[in-house]
Amino acid sequence: MNFEIKKYTQKDYTDWNLFIKESKNGLFFYDRDFMDYHSDRFKDHSLFILKNNKVVAVFPANESGKEIISHGGLTFGSLILSYHVKASEVLNIFEEIKKYYQEYSFNEIIYKAVPHIFHKYPSEEDLYALFRNQAKLFRRDISSVIDLSSPIRFSETKRQLVRKCEGNEVTISENKNFKEYWTLLSDVLKKFDTKPVHTEEEIKLLNKKFPENIRLFEARKDNFLLAGIVIFDFGNVVHTQYMAASQEGRKIGALDFINYFLISEFQNKKYYSFGISTENQGKILNEGLIQQKENMGARGITLDFYSIKL
CATH class of the missing domain: 3.40.630.30 (Gcn5-related N-acetyltransferase (GNAT))
Known part of the structure; x- marks a missing residue:
């Protein structure tokens, strides 16, 4: 499975927002009109993930030194997925995202998983991919x-x-x-x-x-x-x-x-x-x-x- 990774730029504003609306776990605060209101505080390094030239996922993220955080200005920020993406593909997407950020000399990704109650459709393939990538759970908050x-x-x-x-x-x-x-x-x-x-x-x-x-x-x-x-x-x-x-x-x-x-x-x-x-x-x-x-x-x-x- 071949996926192309592309960095988000301002000219992708419309495509990004359209994908968020059509995704199975996108939320309104991933809309660029929300994310970019504090763009002066967070150096954006979000990603598009494409398959056969079609966007199948996006990854809201910002740089913080040698870290990539998804996303520092939001309560949580995960891999936002199309309804059509399967579990095995998410494993491959994680590998491609890791390779991409490694090439830019980042040494860590901080991933804040979206709780299941916020999903429009079941979307926990990323939790399995985190397990497969030896991700370490380092913080857990309880929400009511x-x-x-x-x-x-x-x-x-x-x-x-x-x-x-x-x-x-x-x-x-x-x-x-x-x-x-x-x-x-x-x-x-x-x-x-x-x-x-x-x-x-x-x-x-x-x-x-x-x-x-x-x-x-x-x-x-x-x-x-x-x-x-x-x-x-x-x-x-x-x-x-x-x-x-x-x-x-x-x-x-x-x-x-x-x-x-x-x-x-x-x-x-x-x-x-x-x-x-x-x-x-x-x-x-x-x-x-x-x-x-x-x-x-x-x-x-x-x-x-x-x-x-x-």
Whole structure:
């Protein structure tokens, strides 16, 4: 089986985005309009994989010294595959990718596997190829997810907070303007000596480019902002990218109320995702954080990081 490896360039923008839409495990944040918003921070070295002059896979990646990371600016980045590619071909594709990067004197590939719940169709041929290539699992985060086809009931404490918000006539609505919420989010994160991954300008830009995928929902009382959640809609999965509440919002459980609302709102999806509760490259479990998610009915999947030596 002969595969051709070709480095992505800006002139391939249309072909790349078309393939992502038609692939079996592509996500909207592999779209070049998302990947390239922070191109100044990540030196792109993504690949096309062709067979008989037809694209059958792409590999989102960036350079970091002598490492290739798939992808440093994204939560995860794997080999994105056509529906037609078979397992034996993925083994060959991995060999060709390794040879390609070796020729450019890179010594390691960091591979962040896409969890199965994000696949449009079963797509774990890459996990078998990682095993066959002696890839080392060096990091594992635990992320909390609700199966929307049969959600576990909120804990009694969480249900009480939902009723409290209903009694206080808290309203939930979508807001197209991110400005006020970004101020609240930034103030909350500042207490933990951190800040949002995206600046206000970046999230506005991404929302403009992906209005159906990136959305803000807020809880308010008498038009006063109590809490908000930014969701990333990946098709099968709705992911809570940012959650924050004011002091008053925390007192009455406004975030629980928004989550309760959104879980019902997105019943047509397969999963509702809260993200990871691990620190220090997966070695520390934030038990308080994960308990909050588990009390809303979420249970664990893993986000795995592999190293392939070249």
